[in-house]
Amino acid sequence: MAEIVFAAGAPHAPGLIGLLEAAPPDVKDVVATTYxxxxxxxxxxxxxVLIVFANDHLANSRVRAYPDFLIGMAAEHRGPYEWFKPWxxxxxxxxxxxxxxxxxLFDGMTKRGIRMFAQNENLKFDDNISVPVLLTNIAGSGIPMIPVLQNCTVPPIPDQCRCYEVGTALGDFIRDDLPADMRVALLGSGGLSHEPGGARYYFIDEEFDRWFLDLVASGDHExxxxxxTLEKMEAAGSGGTAELLAWVVVLGAIGxxxxxxxxxxxxxxxxxxxGGVLWDMNANMRQQRAAV
Structure with a gap:
């Protein structure tokens, strides 16, 4: 039985790379410590292997034919896509x-009633994959990666319950379908509160962000x-905060x-x-030992 050995959620704001040096020292400290x-x-x-769930910023699919989940199946992933480099x-x-x-993964999720799409050609990556890949040194670590780009933009968006259901199926696939003793890492890339290009472009909902980080760190999934809700995320930043649904997929997989x-x-x-969160994949084991 394969094992999930790493699970985390982290934002992928483009400025975390290009504008980091100009940020105040206390801001740089949090970014550096997190990644x-x-x-x-x-x-x-x-x-x-590392499976990364991240939203697609309308770069890989047409709005009228937009998959909820798109698996990158390329033998080598390259980025960032040329158009996004200056940004x-x-x-x-x-x-x-x-x-x-x-x-x-495609076959296993299909078998479990989760419809995903897949593409053999290299996907067009912007900050969604580029920022975590570089800041966590995935590019230099040698760990193979499977990117899964999800729909957090084009209605109807899979809500928090559906994304958690997808994550539950993902966890079952990892444990039941992958080779025994395979060690799997999961990363949810996106968020926190922001409204890209909207009327509140520079607005950051600190109260929501702190609430969310505390909640997902607590383990209270109910x-x-x-x-x-989608409404709560939209109120915190329309068109951007819902990227946190990638974290929800990971949470569904780990319980x-x-x-x-x-x-x-x-x-x-x-x-x-x-802000980022690393979930304790040994917690249940320790709790069981303590109970004995």
Whole structure:
């Protein structure tokens, strides 16, 4: 039975790379601590494959034929896509893919009633994949990656309950379908509150962000599914905050576990709240030992 050995959620604001040096020291400290901690945790977990869920910013599919989930099946993933390079301000990178596992993911999710699409050609990555890949050193780690781009923009959007259901099926697929003893890492990329290009472009809902980080770190998934509605996310930042649904997919896969936050910060030039959570994949085991 394969094992999920790493699970985390982190934002991917483009300014985290291109504008980081100009940010105040306290902001840089939170960003550096968050992504350094995640990079160290991924390395320590010795994962054999990383599956990243992140929203697609309308770059890979037409609005009238927009998949809710699109699996990247390329043997090598390259980014950022040329059009986004000046916007993100990051270097080119390549990450090894995992086509066979990606194909198994497609088949396994289909078998479980979750309709996904898949593409053999390299997907067009912007900050959604580029920022976490570079800031957590995935590009240099040698860990194969499977990107899954999800619909957080084109209605009807899969809501928090549907994304959690997708995550539950993902967890079943990992544990039941992948080779025994395979070590799998999961990352939800997106958020926190922001409204890209909207009337509240520079507005950051700090109260929502802190509420969300505390909630997902607590492991209370019943409350999460009850309160993290699309309406609440839209109120915190239309067209952007719903990227947090990628975190919800990961939470569905791992089940209720406590997590650790690495702090929270805001910076107007990022146009997005910044904070990440690493979930404790050994918590249940320790709790069972304590009960005995």
């Amino acid at each position: 350094r901690s995640l990079a160290e945790a991924i390395a320590k977990a010795k994962a054999e 993100i301000g990051c270097e080119d990178y390549t990450v090894k893919g995992a086509p066979e596992i990606a194909a198994a 409350r999460l599914l009850r309160e993290l 209720s576990r406590p997590g650790k936050s690495f702090g929270y910060t805001v910076h107007k030039d990022f146009k997005c709240g910044v």
